[in-house]
Amino acid sequence: MQSHTPAGRAGRPRSAAADAAILAATREALVELGWSKLTLGDVATRAGVAKTTVYRRWTGKSELVTDALATLFDQLVLPDRGSLRADVEGVVLQFADLLEQPATKTALMAVVAEATHDEALRQRLREKIVARQKRLVVEGRRRAQSRGEIPADVTDPGPQIDLIFDVIAGAVVHRTLVSCEPVDADWASRFTAVLLDGLAAAGG
Amino acid sequence: MQSHTPAGRAGRPRSAAADAAILAATREALVELGWSKLTLGDVATRAGVAKTTVYRRWTGKSELVTDALATLFDQLVLPDRGSLRADVEGVVLQFADLLEQPATKTALMAVVAEATHDEALRQRLREKIVARQKRLVVEGRRRAQSRGEIPADVTDPGPQIDLIFDVIAGAVVHRTLVSCEPVDADWASRFTAVLLDGLAAAGG
Amino acid sequence: MQSHTPAGRAGRPRSAAADAAILAATREALVELGWSKLTLGDVATRAGVAKTTVYRRWTGKSELVTDALATLFDQLVLPDRGSLRADVEGVVLQFADLLEQPATKTALMAVVAEATHDEALRQRLREKIVARQKRLVVEGRRRAQSRGEIPADVTDPGPQIDLIFDVIAGAVVHRTLVSCEPVDADWASRFTAVLLDGLAAAGG
Amino acid sequence: MQSHTPAGRAGRPRSAAADAAILAATREALVELGWSKLTLGDVATRAGVAKTTVYRRWTGKSELVTDALATLFDQLVLPDRGSLRADVEGVVLQFADLLEQPATKTALMAVVAEATHDEALRQRLREKIVARQKRLVVEGRRRAQSRGEIPADVTDPGPQIDLIFDVIAGAVVHRTLVSCEPVDADWASRFTAVLLDGLAAAGG
DNA sequence: CTTTAAGCGAGACGGTACGTCTAGTCTTGTT
DNA sequence: AACAAGACTAGACGTACCGTCTCGCTTAAAG
Numbered sequence: 001m002q003s004h005t006p007a008g009r010a011g012r013p014r015s016a017a018a019d020a021a022i023l024a025a026t027r028e029a030l031v032e033l034g035w036s037k038l039t040l041g042d043v044a045t046r047a048g049v050a051k052t053t054v055y056r057r058w059t060g061k062s063e064l065v066t067d068a069l070a071t072l073f074d075q076l077v078l079p080d081r082g083s084l085r086a087d088v089e090g091v092v093l094q095f096a097d098l099l100e101q102p103a104t105k106t107a108l109m110a111v112v113a114e115a116t117h118d119e120a121l122r123q124r125l126r127e128k129i130v131a132r133q134k135r136l137v138v139e140g141r142r143r144a145q146s147r148g149e150i151p152a153d154v155t156d157p158g159p160q161i162d163l164i165f166d167v168i169a170g171a172v173v174h175r176t177l178v179s180c181e182p183v184d185a186d187w188a189s190r191f192t193a194v195l196l197d198g199l200a201a202a203g204g
Numbered sequence: 205m206q207s208h209t210p211a212g213r214a215g216r217p218r219s220a221a222a223d224a225a226i227l228a229a230t231r232e233a234l235v236e237l238g239w240s241k242l243t244l245g246d247v248a249t250r251a252g253v254a255k256t257t258v259y260r261r262w263t264g265k266s267e268l269v270t271d272a273l274a275t276l277f278d279q280l281v282l283p284d285r286g287s288l289r290a291d292v293e294g295v296v297l298q299f300a301d302l303l304e305q306p307a308t309k310t311a312l313m314a315v316v317a318e319a320t321h322d323e324a325l326r327q328r329l330r331e332k333i334v335a336r337q338k339r340l341v342v343e344g345r346r347r348a349q350s351r352g353e354i355p356a357d358v359t360d361p362g363p364q365i366d367l368i369f370d371v372i373a374g375a376v377v378h379r380t381l382v383s384c385e386p387v388d389a390d391w392a393s394r395f396t397a398v399l400l401d402g403l404a405a406a407g408g
Numbered sequence: 409m410q411s412h413t414p415a416g417r418a419g420r421p422r423s424a425a426a427d428a429a430i431l432a433a434t435r436e437a438l439v440e441l442g443w444s445k446l447t448l449g450d451v452a453t454r455a456g457v458a459k460t461t462v463y464r465r466w467t468g469k470s471e472l473v474t475d476a477l478a479t480l481f482d483q484l485v486l487p488d489r490g491s492l493r494a495d496v497e498g499v500v501l502q503f504a505d506l507l508e509q510p511a512t513k514t515a516l517m518a519v520v521a522e523a524t525h526d527e528a529l530r531q532r533l534r535e536k537i538v539a540r541q542k543r544l545v546v547e548g549r550r551r552a553q554s555r556g557e558i559p560a561d562v563t564d565p566g567p568q569i570d571l572i573f574d575v576i577a578g579a580v581v582h583r584t585l586v587s588c589e590p591v592d593a594d595w596a597s598r599f600t601a602v603l604l605d606g607l608a609a610a611g612g
Numbered sequence: 613m614q615s616h617t618p619a620g621r622a623g624r625p626r627s628a629a630a631d632a633a634i635l636a637a638t639r640e641a642l643v644e645l646g647w648s649k650l651t652l653g654d655v656a657t658r659a660g661v662a663k664t665t666v667y668r669r670w671t672g673k674s675e676l677v678t679d680a681l682a683t684l685f686d687q688l689v690l691p692d693r694g695s696l697r698a699d700v701e702g703v704v705l706q707f708a709d710l711l712e713q714p715a716t717k718t719a720l721m722a723v724v725a726e727a728t729h730d731e732a733l734r735q736r737l738r739e740k741i742v743a744r745q746k747r748l749v750v751e752g753r754r755r756a757q758s759r760g761e762i763p764a765d766v767t768d769p770g771p772q773i774d775l776i777f778d779v780i781a782g783a784v785v786h787r788t789l790v791s792c793e794p795v796d797a798d799w800a801s802r803f804t805a806v807l808l809d810g811l812a813a814a815g816g
Numbered sequence: 817c818t819t820t821a822a823g824c825g826a827g828a829c830g831g832t833a834c835g836t837c838t839a840g841t842c843t844t845g846t847t
Numbered sequence: 848a849a850c851a852a853g854a855c856t857a858g859a860c861g862t863a864c865c866g867t868c869t870c871g872c873t874t875a876a877a878g
Binding site: 034035036102105106108109110112113114115116117118122125126130160162163165166167169170171172173174175177178179180181187190191193194195196197198199200201202 | 238239240306309310311312313314316317318319320321326329334364366367369370371373374375376377378379381382383384385391394395397398399400401402403404405406
Binding site for chain 5: 418419420421447448449450459460463468
């Protein structure tokens with residue numbers, strides 16, 4: 001999303017409603033058309049906005065879709081389910097739910113693909129998507145420490161936090177989008193067991 | 205790749221060299237341009253071939269890139285490193301190496317993205333890419349059983365084999381392409397420890 | 409008009425019918441819309457042809473309109489009316505008729521205007537439009553000489569031929585498009601008298 | 613040009629300087645860009661003025677350019693050269709000089725072209741441009757009458773005045789802009805001879 | 817000396833057309 | 848037949864201008 005009414009106040013201010021309409025139209029178009037057939041002209045039409053208005057606010061398809069995707073990742077929260085094991089299973093199931101939504105699955109991989117050869121997009125992706133997910137892992141670990149389930153680290157973030165994040169996010173994405181198998185309660189339970197037991201044994 | 209000189213024998217046979225030239229040109233173009241800016245016309249020009257020749261053999265960009273990608277995954281092998289732990293670390297590092305190659309990283313995510321809304325492509329992806337990776341996991345498990353490191357299952361494939369595959373492939377892909385961190389010997393060692401210890405504790 | 413089936417013969421040749429359809433559509437659009445609102449996209453649609461086909465054959469609006477205009481100037485002929493005076497009056501009236509046609513009046517001045525800062529267009533204009541008009545003046549003079557109405561020059565073209573052409577064409581265009589007065593039989597007669605008497609007295 | 617500080621008196625009056633700046637910027641832009649690439653936004657920028665200020669004063673490109681053109685035609689005067697023949701040659705040379713200026717040649721034909729399908733513009737053109745030229749012809753004729761070179765008409769304006777004007781203006785414009793030949797002293801002399809001798813013989 | 821109505825610079829807006837590019841097909845003549 | 852070449856239809860691309868509008872500020876005549 002862009003900064004509205006920046007520093008100076010000269011000229012007509014940008015319509016705040018347009019941003020929301022464009023992002024909503026983008027999500028809608030993603031579901032119907034997928035990444036490669038989504039066009040900014042079509043998004044503009046759906047949003048009831050001129051094509052130029054879209055181009056004035058976003059520099060291209062990748063940036064727009066990244067921001068539309070970010071609004072979906074805002075749904076992620078971490079309800080306290082009472083134990084570390086339950087919290088991890090909750091996060092796994094919740095992330096899997098998000099990936100089952102057509103707009104998410106279509107867009108996420110496409111944006112990652114574009115980001116492989118676009119540093120600016122990689123930056124945007126990290127700030128708006130990855131950070132939102134990582135927050136959950138960090139929060140879950142903090143809770144487990146306050147419950148006494150795992151020792152409080154001297155160093156924070158702990159040494160394994162990145163590994164944990166890549167394993168959780170990677171495994172869920174891979175099962176959902178590549179293996180195309182459902183992430184159900186059973187899988188979540190088996191996965192959580194391997195992860196937590198492995199971390200415990202490895203001293204993480 | 206397509207079947208050359210199929211059943212019928214009338215007319216000029218398809219040039220076998222053209223296939224190789226087109227796939228090589230596709231890999232080259234992927235590195236230079238990325239998925240979204242790669243065009244079949246450009247591939248044809250690079251391959252020194254008419255556009256019609258490309259379209260006669262592949263139905264579209266996704267299929268062509270999938271096949272070009274498959275030639276890269278053919279590099280994957282599983283040298284016997286003497287122990288299960290070493291074999292897993294070897295597979296992790298080898299897969300990471302493959303993903304560091306520009307053509308691979310660019311193409312893999314893009315093909316997965318397209319596959320989310322294209323069943324035929326999903327099928328092709330599983331046959332030509334995923335199967336090649338999974339083979340390594342299955343082979344590694346068989347070796348560990350013959351070494352006596354893990355018990356021989358009654359059921360084959362074992363119950364956790366899919367989970368193991370998703371965890372390994374998912375974590376490596378995520379760390380490489382999303383977190384953009386290197387998969388080095390240290391990370392591979394830590395990851396393998398968590399995975400194997402977790403599986404042992406969970407009874408996998 | 410472009411050269412079709414140039415030197416080389418590889419590839420599909422350009423459709424000759426398309427040229428005619430595009431030029432006809434251009435004339436039609438000129439009448440309805442005028443120069444400034446005529447768009448090449450609209451011309452393509454009217455001609456039942458893709459926009460790229462137009463751009464492949466003409467480099468821009470000016471060139472296309474010039475060629476469309478040229479087809480109108482092809483109408484000009486010089487019927488033998490028996491005397492120099494009658495021939496001049498005939499040419500004046502015929503040229504005026506041509507300028508009364510909506511497509512002509514709209515396009516001619518616009519092309520001249522563009523040509524003032526485009527040497528290539530100026531060249532094209534001279535070859536395709538001006539030459540067609542000048543031919544009539546030269547032919548009329550040749551006829552008058554064969555009738556013995558004016559002496560046969562030693563030098564050919566005669567010294568005044570350019571002046572005569574500019575006076576005839578200029579006066580008719582100016583009266584029609586700037587003064588917006590009709591060029592009727594009376595005006596043609598008065599104009600012809602002044603021109604021929606003036607030339608006779610001045611020794612042209 | 614528009615009326616400043618009109619009848620009503622409330623509110624901030626229009627800046628007189630802006631008019632001059634805009635017209636100057638228009639002439640400048642005409643020279644650099646020509647008619648078809650001249651944009652009002654660019655004119656506004658050159659004039660150091662907001663686009664709205666231009667649109668508040670002129671209804672469109674045609675009107676603005678017509679007015680800018682009119683300021684150039686204000687240069688035309690008719691110094692008394694002592695005889696009808698010398699006066700006509702003077703007018704011809706002076707008009708040709710004006711047409712050699714880049715801004716004039718570019719704009720005049722373009723405005724005439726637009727005027728062919730815009731009655732209001734045709735009116736403006738006649739008032740601001742054509743009238744300025746015609747004045748010279750009328751004045752020259754009046755002078756010749758007072759010198760006794762031609763008889764004073766009972767009717768005024770005389771019957772041939774329009775024809776004379778179209779012949780002079782048309783021939784000079786055509787030679788300059790279509791034939792792209794210079795109007796030098798020799799051509800002016802030959803042209804004047806034909807015109808005046810023709811008029812004398814024809815009884816004009 | 818305050819209204820108050822218009823002018824002003826800035827710039828976003830809904831549109832339209834631009835000229836280019838790509839997809840995928842079709843039409844040549846050649847191999 | 849398959850091939851190289853390249854024209855073809857269809858339509859998206861991102862840019863530039865159009866002419867309008869919405870702002871907040873300035874300017875001077877009217878009250």
